[in-house]
Amino acid sequence: MVETYLQSAWETFYMVLISSTVATVLGIPLGILLVVTEKGSIGPNRLLNNTLGFLINVFRSIPFIILLVAILPLTKVLVGSRIGTTAAIVPLTIAAIPFVARLIESSLKEINKGIIEAARAMGATPWQIIRMVLLPEALPGILLGIIITFVTLIGYSAMAGAVGGGGLGDLAIREGYMRNNNEVTWVTVVILVVMVQVFQSIGDFLTSKIRKNRGLL
Known part of the structure; x- marks a missing residue:
């Protein structure tokens, strides 16, 4: 089973890496637009701001498991299949884009407005x-x-x-739940917890490093 666990862990990492990368590339510009087009910002545009905010809120309000099933036809069109590791990237990405956009918006709004005003006063575009x-x-x-x-x-x-997306979730359902094998279920849970802890620790370390270099800590 060791090889099976490793393969499933790799599939999970692959899905998450690709979807988070695409979501970041698309979500950052959306987050920036939300900030710069709001009232009193550097490029206010009420219509654009309200439209983006509405669409982002709509997609964020859809539970992932429902979104996963609802866009199966789109997944089929984009990757040629409704199941599998690559197919799972589509709903993961769509679910993550509005999530990233709001996180970026929140980060940008924490910036001291005095710095922005100083840049505007110096004639910055x-x-x-x-x-x-x-x-x-x-x-x-x-x-x-x-x-x-x-x-x-x-x-x-x-x-x-749950819909044959591959990875550790698929292993837990197929080999653990359906075959009543609690050992497989718990091992996959442990692997998921370890993955979360590792990547969260890496992120905390890098963030702390950047803040320290800037004298923010």
């Missing part, structure tokens, strides 16, 4: 403020948000096993 002020200042929070997303998706990936 909105893009320069985003690139040279917002993102660098919010880097520790952004990094922590990415790690939180990664850890959250580990739990989501286990649910993907």
Whole structure:
């Protein structure tokens, strides 16, 4: 069973790595837009801000297991299959994008507005403020948000096993629950806990390192 556990752990890591990477690439711009288009910010746009906020809230309010089933036709179109490790990446990514966007928004809103106003007073363009002020200042929070997303998706990936998504969740359901093998179930739980602890610790370490280098600790 050792080889089976390792294979399932790799499948879980693969699903989470790809989905969290794509979600980060798409979620960060959305989070930035939420901040810069709000009233009183560097590029206020009420319509865009309200539309983005509404759509993000809609997708965040859908339970993952329901989203997983609801977008099976889309998953089929995108990857050619409704089941399997690669297929599970689609719902994981869609679930993570609005999650990342809100985390990025929260991190950016923690920045001292005086720094932004100083940059505007010096004639910086909105893009320069985003690139040279917002993102660098919010880097520790952004990094922590990415790690939180990664850890959250580990739990989501286990649910993907309910529809044959592969990984540790699939192993726990197929070999543990369906065959009434409690040992398999508990071993997969332990592996998931270890994965969460390892990646959370790495994220905390890197965030602490960045804050320390900036004299924030």
